[in-house]
Amino acid sequence: MSNHDRPALGLRERKKARTRSEIQRQALRLFREQGYEATTVGQIAAAAEVSESTFFRYFPTKEAVVLRDDLDEALVAAFEAQPAHLGPLQAMRAALRAVFDRLSEEERREARERAALVLSVPELRAAGIGELVETFQRVSELMARRAGRPAHDLAVRTLAGALLGAMLAVVMEIVDHPEADYVERLDAAMAYLEAGLPL
Amino acid sequence: MSNHDRPALGLRERKKARTRSEIQRQALRLFREQGYEATTVGQIAAAAEVSESTFFRYFPTKEAVVLRDDLDEALVAAFEAQPAHLGPLQAMRAALRAVFDRLSEEERREARERAALVLSVPELRAAGIGELVETFQRVSELMARRAGRPAHDLAVRTLAGALLGAMLAVVMEIVDHPEADYVERLDAAMAYLEAGLPL
């Protein structure tokens, strides 16, 4: 999404990237204007000037056109890059800060808009949370390794689950208060976890 | 599900209950034998000897025939019934114990089987977690009231999220270790939360 990397893509690759982003752009616009389920894949395809088949070549499902993002991937990478002396929670806190600090203002705005859309449409919410849970599985393993415990350890899983829940809470918070600062809220939630959940 | 309540249902009500449970029974059997997506609604309807239309009158979606249960409802009720002097976490712990202790051996077995099915089918997993999140919203409000804080308080939401994550962890644990004791695991996870998530 940023503009630092252009390793001389061929015409074919560039066209693909443009098509993908055009489909996504038109889809989000239509969703915003007409609502998610009132918009058909056919309409999206027509707006992006491709055939319906092509839509499904770029996005496996209608949901994916909203859900697709690279943040999970980036988060896992950032977590692994943290220095070994940090505990699982501290490492995750640092990783989250690293990932979100890297986003441009524009990217944050779009991420927020998508989050709001996902949370407001039941169908999308289910699928979106589902993706979050898959990330949770991976994070759970990474945390276990860092804590020197087996991957199936109940304590580790509970901790990973708590972390997941905290992130979900922040997402909901952000949707309610769009003007609030991302990173600060996320950090506050993590601090609350580290403090041992004082009620 | 239990057999204590029979307030003289009319013939119509009894027939409806029987049809609903027959559809569900046949559906779960077919899912077990052929897999979830290999089974069509038409097959389920035929096995239960009803029309396809009737299937959709009883269950709004194919997913619902697996996901439907009354545990969330019971949990919310049990939480509210806890004595006021308990903190949010303790109250939830007690509520969980109350709900699960009440289940018969048979009911626990079936709940476990369904959990395994839900977690193993991506489509169901997403929808299942989605339901869990809706419960989370309600629990979040109840916890806020009990803690004397506003419903949108970040700490409360984070706590509720952590709780949700812990429950998810236990569900996964149970699927991996079917022989393990439900209530004991759940209680252990809650204790871990109360202890402040020592890593």
Next chain:
DNA sequence: ACTAAACTGATAGACTCTATCAAAAGATAG
């Protein structure tokens, strides 16, 4: 029994998604 209400099955249709195949466009070599 009689009427009103609830329930059912049949049919038609919209929409998401899969599979296949021939046409179009881009890449590569002479």
Next chain:
DNA sequence: CTATCTTTTGATAGAGTCTATCAGTTTAGT
């Protein structure tokens, strides 16, 4: 620039979930 090879595309057909409607049947209330 042309010929060839590969990738991408659009068109068509089809399966499967789910909605809407409508006539026919079963149950409830009096």
